[in-house]
Amino acid sequence: MGNTGLVYDPRYLDHDMGAGHPESPNRLRAIIQQLERSGTAARLVRIEPREAEDEWITQIHEPSYLAMLKSHAPVSGRVSLDSDTSMSSGSLTAAYLAAGGALAAVDAIMSKAVEHVFCAVRPPGHHAEAGHAMGFCLFNHVAIAARYVQKRYGLNRVLIVDWDVHHGNGTQHSFEEDPSVLFFSTHQFPHYPGSGRAMERGRGAGEWFTINVPMEAGQGDEEYRAVFQQSLVPAADAFKPEFVLISAGFDAHKEDPLASMGLTEEGYADLTGIVAGIARRHASGRILSSLEGGYHLTALATSVDRHIQSLLAV
Numbered sequence: 001m002g003n004t005g006l007v008y009d010p011r012y013l014d015h016d017m018g019a020g021h022p023e024s025p026n027r028l029r030a031i032i033q034q035l036e037r038s039g040t041a042a043r044l045v046r047i048e049p050r051e052a053e054d055e056w057i058t059q060i061h062e063p064s065y066l067a068m069l070k071s072h073a074p075v076s077g078r079v080s081l082d083s084d085t086s087m088s089s090g091s092l093t094a095a096y097l098a099a100g101g102a103l104a105a106v107d108a109i110m111s112k113a114v115e116h117v118f119c120a121v122r123p124p125g126h127h128a129e130a131g132h133a134m135g136f137c138l139f140n141h142v143a144i145a146a147r148y149v150q151k152r153y154g155l156n157r158v159l160i161v162d163w164d165v166h167h168g169n170g171t172q173h174s175f176e177e178d179p180s181v182l183f184f185s186t187h188q189f190p191h192y193p194g195s196g197r198a199m200e201r202g203r204g205a206g207e208w209f210t211i212n213v214p215m216e217a218g219q220g221d222e223e224y225r226a227v228f229q230q231s232l233v234p235a236a237d238a239f240k241p242e243f244v245l246i247s248a249g250f251d252a253h254k255e256d257p258l259a260s261m262g263l264t265e266e267g268y269a270d271l272t273g274i275v276a277g278i279a280r281r282h283a284s285g286r287i288l289s290s291l292e293g294g295y296h297l298t299a300l301a302t303s304v305d306r307h308i309q310s311l312l313a314v
């Protein structure tokens with residue numbers, strides 16, 4: 001029963017960057033509680049993550065970065081990787097399971113066990129660069145999944161929609177020169193991490209296959225819907241993706257403490273519907289959505305719930 005899967009593992013809670021850090025295990029606790037309380041969880045097919053194999057992680061990340069993470073992973077306490085990113089004793093396993101959760105989700109979709117999957121994972125991924133951790137992210141799960149779709153399953157064209165409020169710099173850099181991956185990002189601008197100007201549109205053979213839509217602080221459901229309909233839909237319909245990935249951050253919500261946009265739960269449901277329409281027209285409905293940011297616990301949990309309900313309604 002059901003056409004939507006959920007990737008979750010309690011070991012995602014073992015990545016702990018310290019009391020007071022906004023990217024906390026409580027984010028996933030809030031999401032899972034909400035999905036159970038609303039009855040959504042009972043409608044989802046559970047998909048067990050595995051630890052991603054290094055051969056897939058190194059499609060995106062440098063082997064020397066992987067070796068550094070392994071040699072620095074602490075047995076206790078914390079090791080700093082970036083000004084706002086650190087590893088606790090459970091972090092590396094969580095990161096491997098988060099990347100592997102995306103791979104297991106792709107497997108489930110490609111075997112037709114489900115049409116869509118939401119990955120409730122930590123740490124998030126879209127800021128992670130080829131050679132370094134950044135902005136709470138260790139491995140770029142969505143980018144790794146895009147390459148896995150292409151190399152393991154032989155699909156050619158992959159669309160990545162990144163509606164996290166922060167620009168997905170790591171994802172953009174992974175595919176900047178690659179016309180087989182269309183990267184579309186909406187983000188508050190100017191804001192962290194500073195990239196994502198409209199003029200950043202890909203390079204070489206990849207020119208025009210990166211679409212950045214910087215948004216002014218305060219814009220909300222109506223403006224996002226217009227951008228998705230007027231900018232994403234025509235580009236995606238021309239590109240004809242065979243697989244659709246969502247870097248699903250929920251920090252553009254009006255309650256989010258780390259940004260200043262005005263999206264609501266209904267806005268996220270509407271954006272989901274627009275992306276699902278693209279997937280239905282071109283990609284046999286295939287959507288993998290992976291959690292990125294979202295730091296107001298209640299707004300995050302209810303937004304994820306509406307996002308998944310919207311996938312279930314497709």
Ligand SMILES: [Zn+2]
Pocket residue numbers: 164165166249251292293294
């Ligand atoms: Zn974010």
